[in-house]
Amino acid sequence: MRIPCPYCGPRDSSEFAYLGDAAPRRPADGDAAAMATYVYLRDNPAGPMEELWYHAYGCRAWLVVRRDTRDHAVTGARLAAGREASA
């Protein structure tokens, strides 16, 4: 499995650390139910998914990687920085 890092080019996935689904957004403080949902509940899709990977043994950038959980095919990666603006 290779991840196309925008800075480093296609690199082996063993250079990256995995965080998980990129969709959950941290809610405002004070809403306990929303916080529990954010921390614990996941869509866990079987199919294309956007997820956060950290290029720990490379440029140390956080990436949003698009990958299919059924066959591990990676179809794109972009920097996670500034993703709120582009989303």
Add this chain to the structure above:
Amino acid sequence: MRYSLLSLVSHALGGNRDWKPAWRDAAPQPRYDVIVIGGGGHGLATAYYLARDYGIANVAVLERGWIGGGNVGRNTTIVRSNYLLPGNIPLYELSMQLWEGLERDINYNAMVSQRGVLNLYHSDGQRDAYARRGNAMRLHGIDAELLDREGVRRLYPFLNFDQARFPIQGGLLQRRGGTVRHDAVAWGYARAASDRGVDIVQNCAVTGFLREGDRITGVETTRGTIRAKKVAMAVAGHSSEVAAMAGLRLPIESHVLQAFVSEGLKPIIPGVITFGAGHFYISQSDKGGLVFGGDIDGYNSYAQRGNLPVVEDVCEGGMALMPAIGRARLLRSWGGIMDMSMDGSPIIDRTPLDGLYLNAGWCYGGFKATPGSGAVFAHLLAREEPHPAATALTLDRFAQGRVIDEKGQGAQPNLH
């Protein structure tokens, strides 16, 4: 038909031509008392204990593929009850006790072998943690022995005791732990449940739920609509997918876990050994193959196959533990999809929808829990209250902050 020495001899004299199928491959009926989704070990055990303990035999087990084709046939066959936390220990010990009587109970040879499970420790801190776990086990009446380095050497002289980086300092031994032939567990429970009237329906995928308000009243399947008073999910690996059909989101991610078997060798490893400085566990099957595994690959996956970095990592763990393994050739490897829950512990509970029950989140540990999981899930379905051994395994424990986090890793499923 009951298996016995007499039946074995008489069939042998008849040339073994007149054995009957062990269980009925049923067609689905329009209506049941209970539908169990998932014909894996847990689903079959649930159906069996529903029939045996609660007299509920109007039950269908719906299996998308075939019996024995999922995780019940994809694990490393290890059974043990060496847990730390009070929310987990009673369930796994109940399971261990059911393993001990399983073959007499279901009249089926599951090759239950209590050959001992040894967890090695490699540092002072790890020794203290294992001593604490052993004490927790003994407080619950479970056998546990803390061995020093010489105690381990007497059991397994072939381990690498000269390792400078990860020296073997000792181990925590549960002698009652061991291995069970996984395929036989599926077939044995299928046969025992079928004998008591349970319908085992293969090639029957659930495609949706029948819903009246907040109540689930049955399922839509590839073999038609089936109604039931209660619907029970036991589809670990795919729990999120099935729950999504009912509009539920679960505290679960699906991950791929690989396992490996070497070519057949003469007996070398008498028990089960785990390497504590990495993640590596190994035993030898009665056929001679070394059966071993390690970590999950670490990213969400439904692929039932993993990638090479984890193969390398697992084999490095094996080489660090017992260098002799390097002379054996790898015969096969495969992957299974794990329900990795947010705290590393399972969920056995009702759901927010009436009539829908959940058994999920087994992480690495589903196989050893098979009988206990079935017994407590059957209790929940029949009695509408949790079994005393599974009171903590609720679905709302996450929101309430009562997580059961054996490894203390927090809500990061790939670290459990």
